[in-house]
Amino acid sequence: MTMKQLPEGWQMVKFGDIAKHISKRVEPSETELEVYVGLEHLDPDSLKIKRHGVPSDVAGQKLLVKKGQIIFGKRRAYQRKVAVADWDCICSAHAMVLEANPKTVLPEFLPVFMQSGYFMERAIAISEGSLSPTIKWKVLEQQKFSLPPLELQSKLIARLSKIENTYDLSCQVENAARSLYKALLFATFEKSSETKKLKSYIRNISSGKSISAASIPADVNEFGVLKVSAVNNGSFNPGENKLVKGDKISLLKNHVMANDLLMSRANTAELVGDVCIVDKTSTKLFLPDKLWKIEPINEHYKLWLFHLLRFLKLNGTLASLSSGTSGSMKNISQKKLLEIDVGDSEKAQEIGEVLQSAFLCVESSSMRVKAILELYKEVLQKSFANVGE
Structure with a gap:
């Protein structure tokens, strides 16, 4: 894509100009940090880390991560694993630790951009190896991408943040519904x-x-x-x-x-x-x-x-x-x-109907969570629909 084809205000940049590669290694047995993040702890299409291990779980050198830095799964990029660290921690050596160059991109925008199909498709394409395809930083940093102006970056972040907030609230509703249903199950059957x-x-x-x-x-x-x-x-x-x-x-x-x-x-x-x-x-x-x-x-x-x-x-x-x-x-x-x-199954029909009502609340809240996640991905996809190669 040439500069003339880009939307107004957009520019072509090398990934290495908007992202810094941080490669500080640490031995798990020697660190005082309390959190270890492996690729297994990252969820596809989610910037939030919802679970983690501890350094004593692993051996061999790992990567040092500072709060706010990006953890990107460089191995098997098709799994679409990218997240932002909520704490200082260590992470798998099968990841890349990145941070935004604030001179060229809004720091909040970089991880969002890396979630897009526009970025992920390129990441998959440049991966090397058949069994465990892996991305090399020297190759990734040379990749050119079309980036929106800072004003549009800010607007996209604001829009996605609203969707993300709704998603978080919906997840809370879903978790509450699951807890209620489980409590009803155990109250009904555990003491019978x-x-x-x-x-x-x-x-x-x-x-x-x-x-x-x-x-x-x-x-x-x-x-x-x-x-x-x-x-x-x-x-x-x-x-x-x-x-x-x-x-x-x-x-x-x-x-x-x-x-x-x-x-x-x-x-x-x-x-x-x-x-x-x-x-x-x-x-x-x-x-x-x-x-x-x-x-x-x-x-x-x-x-x-x-x-x-x-x-x-x-x-x-x-x-x-x-x-x-x-x-x-x-x-x-x-x-x-x-x-x-x-x-005993005394009043089985009535009990079944009450439990089913609680279960259907779980199902409907789960469907809402999935719908909001799809909306997030759709907005992200459309934002780069006219600039992909």
């Missing part, structure tokens, strides 16, 4: 007297089949088999499926229908035992062998059973029943599941 086996409330448990399928999801009019990731944290995601074609279609088993209660009987240690109720589905989606369809003895028990199973997952009961070596998929046997001691 164990009088019956879980099998007393279940008529049938069935699964699907493991089918050789494409890696892409099925369209509306195509056949698909669900992935275990279709059941996640109480919610159903029909888009998490694999396309099944040709003679493999006849092998599909156990059609997924709206209002089905599904459970992940084999998954990672964190996700095994997760359940959901299907709210909407294609007419051509089927279960794999690792997902169960659980049918209650009476439809009035369905919501109660759904939330009971969520409680049994949250309190660790389902994890304690699972088998499998460390680091592998965990499995829950149907026999062990059915033999779990549970409380």
